[in-house]
Amino acid sequence: MSAAGLVIIGSGPAGVAAAEAFREHDADAPVRIMTEDPDPPYERPPLSKEYLRGTTDDVALHPADWFAERSIELHRGTVTELDVTDHAILLGDDRMAYDALVLATGAAPRPLLVPGGERALSLRSLTDARRLREAATGAKTAVVIGAGFIGCEAAASLAMRGITVHLVAPDTLPQEKRLGSDAGHRITDLVTATGVRYVGNTSVREIGSHSVLLDDERTIEADLVLAATGVTPNSDLARAAGLRVENSLIVVDGHMRTSADDVYAAGDIALAHNADAGRAIAVEHWQDAADQGEVAGARAAGRTVSWSGAPGFWSDIGDATLKYSAWGDGYEHSRIVDHDDGFTVWYERDGVLVGVLTHNADDDYDLGGRLIVEGGPAPTPVR
Structure with missing residues (x-):
């Protein structure tokens, strides 16, 4: 690899992991991470939990000297264009050559398109989290819009700070469409156990200076409003450069290679x-x-590796931890199994396990992950 080396756009988990993996296989070529984020790379999961609760300020992804020790350079600036023909990125009038380029630009919060929507805070970056935590310091009431995992986590964290919190969502139960009614009931119980009041089957019509108006004409007092209403992938650079993009996502193979060399x-x-x-x-x-x-x-460094395994994540709602693993493209049947202090939901399609959701059932979570990959049935009948 020449002196141009590896350039990475984005300092989130994908970008930093790419830099680390490349450096493990190539000790000499330059590695540069381009980012617009003013903060050093950080962990995002704590932002809606421990950080928002005020129990930690340490969310750094790595110690300050980690990047210097590996000769990984952090550059702050806005990439305005990709020149995939001549292997360069443009930062305004400046050009930076690359031998290999990794796009890890992440996603941006989806704006809340209602009157007063600009008053709602978001929670994606550490800058967002600081703003939200500062707003929570003097707040007595809050409305969180959206009952995905981030919305549930943040609502619980705000309630644990002593704030009266309403969690507003269009579904009867949190994530009912995605995870089913059995899981929705259990998630509702976990959220409301922290003091959150769940308000389902409605949407926000307007956000005022200290209140939220719902579609059903109810008004809820709110010193702060958080919109946890999803994200939009930051794929504009790739699209403009002619890379293959479908539904705002960059199409890559199992080695993460795009349509450009x-x-x-x-x-x-x-x-x-x-x-x-x-x-x-x-x-x-x-x-x-x-x-x-x-x-x-690793692939940019010349190694032959591919992405495998069943996707999954953990979510902390108050003091409760949910673990979820699934292919993410739907299911036909689900069955919940209650335990003394938790539960497991098994998801099947065509007789094959495609997902598992657990609370205090780590053995089921581990087993489910294996069965999802193997293409086997659930360990208990799902009908």
């Missing part, structure tokens, strides 16, 4: 082929982003 993509922006699934899968999980980044970095 020596260009890879990983994380929230990637539609990646999974070797065990035998098809392309989109994921938005921290660990999977890191796994994909590791593949991209």
Whole structure:
């Protein structure tokens, strides 16, 4: 590899994992991470939990000297264009050459398109988390919009700070469409156990200075509002450069290679082929982003590796930990099994296990992950 080396756009888990994996296989070529984030690389999962609760300020992904020890350079700036023909990125009028390029630009919070939507805070970056935590310091009431895992985590964390929190979502139960009613009831119990009030079957019509108006004409007092309403992949650079993009995701093979030579993509922006699934899968999980980044970095260094394993993640709602592993493209049947202090939900399609959700059932989670990859049935009948 020439002096141009590896350039990575994005300092999240995929980007940093790509840099680390590349350096493990190539000790000499330059490695540069381009980022717009003002903070050194950090862990995102604690932002909606321990950090928001005020129980930790340490969210650094690595110690300060970790990057210097590995000769990984961090550059702050905005990449304005990709020149995949001449192997360069453009930062305004400046050009930076690359031998290999990894796109790990992640995703951005989806704006809340209602009157007053600009008043709602978001929670994606450490900058967002600081703003939210500062707002929570003087707040007595809060509304969290969206009952995905981030919304549930953040609502619980705010309630644990003594704030009166309403969690507003269009579903009767949190994540009912994705995980089913049995799981939705259990998640509701975990959320409300922290003091959160769940408000389902409605949407936000308008956000005022200290209140939220719902579609059903109810008004909820809110000193702060958090919109946890999903994200949009940051794939505009790739699309403008002519890379293959489908539904805002960059299409890559199992080695994270895009349609352009020596260009890879990983994380929230990637539609990646999974070797065990035998098809392309989109994921938005921290660990999977890191796994994909590791593949991209190793492949850029000349190693033959591919992405495999069933995607999964953990979520902490208050003091309760949920673990979920699934291919993520739906199921036909589900069955919940209650335990003394937890539960397991098994998900099947065509008689094959495609997902598992657990609370205090680590053995089931580990077994489920293996069965999902093996393509076997659930250990208990699912009908």
